[in-house]
Amino acid sequence: MSSSHCLILAAGASSRFGSPKALAPWGNGTLLAQALETANEVSGQNRTVVLGGHEQAIRRELAKLHFSNDGIAVNSEWEKGIGTSIGTGANHIHAHAPSTSFDKNKGVVLLWFVDQPLVTPEHLKALGSLAIENQKCVFTEHDGAMGPPVAIPTAFLKKAMALSAERGLKSVLEKHEMMTLENEDAFADADTPETLAILRDRAMFLFGRDS
Numbered sequence: 105m106s107s108s109h110c111l112i113l114a115a116g117a118s119s120r121f122g123s124p125k126a127l128a129p130w131g132n133g134t135l136l137a138q139a140l141e142t143a144n145e146v147s148g149q150n151r152t153v154v155l156g157g158h159e160q161a162i163r164r165e166l167a168k169l170h171f172s173n174d175g176i177a178v179n180s181e182w183e184k185g186i187g188t189s190i191g192t193g194a195n196h197i198h199a200h201a202p203s204t205s206f207d208k209n210k211g212v213v214l215l216w217f218v219d220q221p222l223v224t225p226e227h228l229k230a231l232g233s234l235a236i237e238n239q240k241c242v243f244t245e246h247d248g249a250m251g252p253p254v255a256i257p258t259a260f261l262k263k264a265m266a267l268s269a270e271r272g273l274k275s276v277l278e279k280h281e282m283m284t285l286e287n288e289d290a291f292a293d294a295d296t297p298e299t300l301a302i303l304r305d306r307a308m309f310l311f312g313r314d315s
Contacts (some may be wrong), residue, residue, distance in 0.1 A: 107210050107211045107212065107232075107236070108146055108147045108150065108211065108212050108213070108214055108228075108232050109147055109150040109151070109152065109197055109211070109212075109213050109214070110142075110143035110146055110147045110150065110151045110152070110213075110214050110215075110228070111151075111152050111154070111190075111193045111194070111197065111213050111214065111215040111216075112136075112139045112140070112143060112151070112152070112153045112154070112215075112216065112217075112218055113154050113186070113189050113190070113193065113215065113216070113217050113218065113252075114126040114136060114139075114153055114154060114155060114156075114162055114217075114218040115154045115155055115156030115157060115179045115182040115189040115192075116156065116157055116182070116189075117157040117158075117182075117183070118157065118158065120295050120296050121219075121294070121295065121296055121297060121300075122296075122297065124157075124158040124161055124162060125218060125219045125294060125300075126158070126162050126165065126218045126219075127158075127161060127162065127165055128219075128294070128297075128300060130221055130304075134165060135218050135219055135221055135294070136153075136162065136165055136166070136169070136218055137165075137169055138221050139216070139218050139220075139221070139223075140153075140169060140171065142223055142224065142225055142228070143214075145225040146214060146225045146228045146229060146232075147214070149172075149175075151171075151175050152175050152176075152177055152193055152196055152197055152200075153166065153171070153175060153176055153177070153218075154177045154178075154179055154189045154192050154193040154196075155176060155177070155178050155179065156178070156179040156180075156181075156182025156183070156189060157182055157183075159178060163176070174200060177192050177193050177195075177196035178192070179192040179193075181268075184268070184269045184270070185268075185269045185270030185271070186270065186272055187267035187268050187269050187270055187271040187272055187275075188267070188268055188269060190215065190264055190267045190272070190273060191264065191265055191266065191267040191268055193215070193264075194213070194256075194261055194264035194265040194267070195265045197213060197261070198261060198265060210236055210258075211236075211257070211258035212231075212232045212235045212236055212255050212256060212257050212258065213255070213256040213258070213261060213264070214228045214231060214232055214253065214254075214255050214256075215252055215253065215254050215255075215256060215273075216228075216252045216253035216254070216290075217252055217293055219293045219294040219295070219300075220252065220253065220290065220291075220292065220293045220294075221294065221300075221303055221307065222289040222290055222292055222303060222306060222307060222310070223253050223290045224289075224290065227244070227253065227285075227287050227290045228253060228255075230285060231244070231253060231254065231255035231285055232255045234255065234283065234285060235255035235256065235257045236257060238283060239257050239259060240257070240280075240281055240282055240283045241254060241255065241256050241257065241260055241273065241277055241281060241282050241283075242254065242255045242282075242283050242284065242285055243274070243282060243283075243284050243285075244284070244285060244286075244287050244290050244291045245284035245285065245286050245287075245291070246286065246287065246288045246291040246292075247288075249291070250274070250282075250284050251272075251291065253290055253291075254273065256273070260277070260281070263276045263277065264276075289306065289310065292306075
């Protein structure tokens with residue numbers, strides 16, 4: 105999608121995981137490498153990664169992956185909650201990509217967590233198409249819950265930029281500004297090594313590999 109920009113959140117402490125989740129093995133690389141590969145298939149080089157906890161270790165991995173420093177946004181307040189990371193990423197995109205590098209009324213930011221390895225380019229493109237067509241933020245839904253991956257039309261970027269502390273994107277949107285797309289696999293995240301192992305097994309079933 106030439107009118108899209110991918111925003112990958114990798115700023116958490118990974119306290120339940122026990123080590124930086126972004127650097128956890130996945131396929132022939134890491135969860136971070138998997139997320140960047142997915143982003144590249146959707147948005148090319150229009151990719152931003154938000155760092156916070158474990159910043160230096162993840163920076164070293166990004167350097168190995170030849171990821172440009174221009175695509176790195178550092179959240180100095182990452183310990184205050186997810187809203188600060190979304191706000192940091194949205195502000196970075198706005199500042200470094202004038203008009204977000206795509207038409208204001210046709211562009212979309214695609215946001216997800218680095219520990220959601222079953223997110224596919226197809227799902228992101230479907231989210232983005234719905235968001236642009238309906239001019240609503242489109243969240244992924246499963247079992248009555250909704251969250252990332254989410255597509256944010258450019259018109260809503262300022263709301264994302266204003267987020268802080270633990271307030272997520274849903275907290276600043278009206279009901280009529282949101283819709284959902286069901287996808288159990290894309291919704292799943294790896295909070296612990298045990299859940300990551302489950303997702304590897306699921307990836308083998310879906311794709312014949314864990315990446």
